[in-house]
Amino acid sequence: MQITIGEAAELCGGKLLCGNPENTITNVCTDSRQAGPGSLFVPLKGERTDAHIFIPAVFAAGAAAAFTQESVELPLEGALIAVPDTADALQQLGAAYRRRFTGPVVGITGSVGKTTTKEMVALALSARYCVMKTQGNQNSQVGVPQTMFQFEEDTEAAVIEMGMSQFGEMARLAKIAAPQFAVMTNIGVSHIENLHTQENIMQEKLHITDGFIPESVLVLNGDDKMLATLRGKMLFNTLFVGTAPWCDYRAVQIESQEGKTYFVMEHESRRLPVVLPVLGTHQVTNALSALAMADVLHVDLQAAAAALATYKPLAMRQxxxxxxxxxxxxxxxxxxxxxxxxxxxxxxxxxxxxxxxxxxxxxxxxxxxxxxxxxxxxxxxxxxxxxxxxxxxxxxxxxxxxxxxxxxxxxxxxxxxxxxxxxxxxxxxxxxxxxxxxxxxxxxxxxxxxxxxxx
CATH class of the missing domain: 3.90.190.20 (Mur ligase, C-terminal domain)
Structure with missing residues (x-):
């Protein structure tokens, strides 16, 4: 990341209260313990703690700048940018920084399997591209904008995990990450306490497509009963993956042996043997989504399948x-x-x-x-x-x-x-x-x- 303090203030609609606008920001953090030279600290107000109290400490640690939505005694050792709301400012800055990247961005959402699918899509795309991906489970209203700052000069494609649990959250994330391509893994009952019905969950998750352009593609799990109802109803390019005969990318001959899953992917006239070093038929659908997205983005499918053969589960995920x-x-x-x-x-x-x-x-x-x-x-x-x-x-x-x-x-x-x-x-x-x-x-x-x- 490379941005001046003055640019950061302008991009988020903030006002520079003190500090040199020409100094450089090289990273953004919301955890004061991670702040250091080059950091922009974003103090968030939580239920238990208002992180504004840590502003003096982050400047003492060498931070370059900090946002504030509260009155702070001046002068301070670093640059202070006044904003109406620090969380909103973080999202505005993340969205603005995202627009500097012109390569393909793939959004990943769903009730189950987002992180695994994100890892598999990134792995498949890595057969051709230098890929930036969401680290860990940073898929929230705070994590997604922070992920935007991970774009580097050598980034050629990005895979962004996007989660939601309330009405309106996916629409906000879509404005920040602006994916031109997306994968939806399934529609379950996670967060149904807040969203009330599976239909509401699906409609909220579909906001991941808010910024789609004519060339955009949405990959859906055809084995999911809710997502299968969208067949033929989307106004943009849609591909289905799964085991059903009508799926665009279909898995057949699925077998499990000695900790590995084997299947053959069928797409039009092509047949591609695939080996995954994990168990579970749900992993087959995740891999199909990765292969479909790789195909959309012109990655050689044999190379993508070879990359998937090296997949390793993340901690605490099977x-x-x-x-x-x-x-x-x-x-x-x-x-x-x-x-x-x-x-x-x-x-x-x-x-x-x-x-x-x-x-x-x-x-x-x-x-x-x-x-x-x-x-x-x-x-x-x-x-x-x-x-x-x-x-x-x-x-x-x-x-x-x-x-x-x-x-x-x-x-x-x-x-x-x-x-x-x-x-x-x-x-x-x-x-x-x-x-x-x-x-x-x-x-x-x-x-x-x-x-x-x-x-």
Whole structure:
């Protein structure tokens, strides 16, 4: 990143209160602990903390500039830019900086699988382009504008993850990232507490296309019931991926062996063998989206498939650990009903005894009980041998499992500490153990216990 303080003030509609407008900003941060020479610090007002109190500290650390929406005693050691709202100013500056990039930008959204699909699309495009991608899970109203500052002179394409949980959020993100291409993975019930219906979720996510141009393309998962209803209804170029015969990019001959998934991609008259070093049919759709987008952006498909063969799961996203005679499937980063069912399919593809440790799925509102119960029924049908549930909402998972199979051993725990005590007594040699729950449940603590005590 390279921008002067004066330019930053002008681009976000701010007023420079003090400091040299010719000095350079080389990075933007909202965490005062990350501020240093060249930093523009954006103090955000949260429910618990107003980060304006850290402005003197960031200047002491060498920061070049800071935004402020409050009165601050002058003079200070760096440049201070007054704005009506620091969060809005961050988004305005991010949007303005994004417009300096003229290459293709691909937006990724969906209820489940955004981060994995983002990684796969970036990997497939890397067979031709120098790709900038969202780091980690920076897909929010704060994370997306910060990602815009990662564009560099050698960037040739970008893949931006875009998440939303409230009405209007995707429209704002679309103004910032301005993707000309997009992938939508699915429409589930995540955040239905705020958005009320799946139809609302889909319509909100479709705002990712607000800035589309005639050459734009939207890639949709044809295996998703909600997205399949959009077939033939879009006013711009749309491609469907999936296993249905009518999909533009179709997966056939899907097989799983020794931790890998094999399939053949069919598109028009082409057939392309693909190998993924991960398990799960949901990963096939993610890979198809990556291949379709690579094809749209003129990447050789064989080269894109070769790149996908090197994919490695991110931390806490279906990472498989073999320790002390047991197999751990760490999928603890987050959870939704669709994601839980996909993870259970992966678990039940393993031999020997299958143990599922499932925590609460949060933000499901009025559908929470039924969604948890349905996952319990699915676990029983899929072939889980021992079910351990964690949290208040997850009690309904146990209820559902028992209604489907009263003989299935199932234990409900109030928290992770209790779940660990159950595991100490329950684990047997050769077990395969799935750990999954919403981010707020901190299920990674259960994984940490397993890795520490069975390594």
């Amino acid at each position: 990472q498989i650990h073999k320790v002390g005679g047991i197999t751990i499937i760490d999928d603890s980063y987050n959870a939704s009903p669709d994601a839980v069912r996909g993870a259970l399919n992966v678990l039940c593809s393993f031999p020997h005894r299958r143990v599922a440790i499932l925590g609460d799925m949060l933000e499901l509102g009025r559908v929470s009980h039924e969604a948890h119960k349905s996952c319990g029924q699915y676990a029983a049908k899929a072939g889980v041998d021992l079910l351990i549930t964690v949290g208040q909402e997850a009690a309904a998972i146990t209820e559902g499992a028992k209604s489907e199979n009263p003989a299935l051993p199932s234990i409900h725990c109030g928290d992770n500490t209790e779940a660990v005590q159950v595991l100490k007594r329950a684990i047997q040699p050769d077990d395969t153990i799935l750990v999954k729950g919403s981010r707020g449940m901190h299920m990674e603590k259960v994984v940490a216990f397993l890795l520490k005590n069975y390594a």
